[in-house]
Amino acid sequence: MKLTFYKYQGTGNDFVMVDNRENKISKNDTKLINHLCDRKFGIGADGLILLENSEDHKDDFKMVYFNADGNESSMCGNGGRCLVAFAKYLGIISDTARFTAVDGVHDATINDGVVSLKMQDVSEILDNEDFLFLNTGSPHHVVFSEEIKLKDIKKEGAEIRYSERYGEAGTNVNFVEGVSADTFSVRTYERGVEDETLSCGTGVTAVALAAYESGKTTSEKVNLKTPGGELSVTFKKTDKGFSDIWLSGPAVQVFKGEIEC
Numbered sequence: 001m002k003l004t005f006y007k008y009q010g011t012g013n014d015f016v017m018v019d020n021r022e023n024k025i026s027k028n029d030t031k032l033i034n035h036l037c038d039r040k041f042g043i044g045a046d047g048l049i050l051l052e053n054s055e056d057h058k059d060d061f062k063m064v065y066f067n068a069d070g071n072e073s074s075m076c077g078n079g080g081r082c083l084v085a086f087a088k089y090l091g092i093i094s095d096t097a098r099f100t101a102v103d104g105v106h107d108a109t110i111n112d113g114v115v116s117l118k119m120q121d122v123s124e125i126l127d128n129e130d131f132l133f134l135n136t137g138s139p140h141h142v143v144f145s146e147e148i149k150l151k152d153i154k155k156e157g158a159e160i161r162y163s164e165r166y167g168e169a170g171t172n173v174n175f176v177e178g179v180s181a182d183t184f185s186v187r188t189y190e191r192g193v194e195d196e197t198l199s200c201g202t203g204v205t206a207v208a209l210a211a212y213e214s215g216k217t218t219s220e221k222v223n224l225k226t227p228g229g230e231l232s233v234t235f236k237k238t239d240k241g242f243s244d245i246w247l248s249g250p251a252v253q254v255f256k257g258e259i260e261c
C-alpha cells in the first residue's frame with residue numbers, strides 16, 4: 001500500500017503525521033510505525049501521530065501518539081501543537097481547536113504560525129533535594145544544573161530513565177540551567193526515542209512549573225530555550241497546584257510524501 005504522510009516539526013521535535021480518519025494505519029502495527037520513524041530505513045522522526053475522527057464527533061479531532069519505537073505513549077506537547085497546524089492545513093479547523101488526546105481534552109489556538117496548546121492542570125509535584133518529578137501529560141524528571149551544554153544527555157538521561165525509582169514505565173529526563181529570572185535552557189532525554197531530542201513540549205512545561213515550585217522563578221510566564229528553538233509556558237498557581245497552563249511556540253510543515261508499506 002502507498003501511504004501519504006506529512007512531516008512536521010515543533011522546535012526540532014519532529015513527527016510523521018498521518019490523516020487516519022479512514023483508518024489506513026492500524027494502531028497495533030508497532031513494527032510499521034517504528035519503521036516509518038527510522039531515520040535510516042524509513043522517513044525519520046521522534047514520533048508518529050494519527051489524526052482521527054473524534055468519538056461521537058464531540059471535538060474537532062482525536063490525537064493518537066506513538067514514540068519512534070512504535071509504541072503508543074502518553075501526551076506529546078510539541079506533537080499536539082504540530083497536529084493542530086496539520087488540522088488547519090487539512091481544513092478541519094481555522095484558528096482554534098478542541099481535540100482529545102490520551103490525557104483528555106485540549107484547547108488550542110493558532111496565530112501567525114505560533115500554536116498555543118492548553119495542557120492539563122497539574123496538582124502533584126514531588127520536590128526532592130536533587131530533582132523534581134511531575135506529570136504534565138507525560139512523566140518528567142527535572143534536574144537543575146550548570147553547564148548543561150557539556151553533558152552527555154543520552155548517557156546521563158538513560159541512567160535516570162532506567163533507574164529503579166522509575167521501574168518499567170521509566171520517565172523522560174530534563175536537564176535545566178537558569179539563564180535569567182524567567183528564562184531557562186533545557187535539554188531533554190525522551191523515553192521511547194531513547195536519546196536526546198531537540199525539544200520536548202511536556203518537558204519544558206514540567207520545567208516551567210518545577211522552576212516556579214522550587215522558587216527559581218516567580219514569573220507565571222517562563223521562556224524555555226531548547227536546542228531546537230524557543231517555547232514559552234504560561235500558567236496560574238492556585239492552592240491546588242497549577243492551572244490554565246499554555247505551551248506556545250512554532251509548528252511547521254516540512255514536507256509531504258508517499259511511502260510504500
Ligand SMILES: N[C@@H](CCC[C@H](N)C(=O)O)C(=O)O
Nearest residue numbers: 073076077078138200201202
Ligand atoms: N516529545 C513529546 C513527549 C513525547 C512522549 C514521551 N516520549 C513519553 O513517552 O513520555 C513532547 O513534546 O511532549
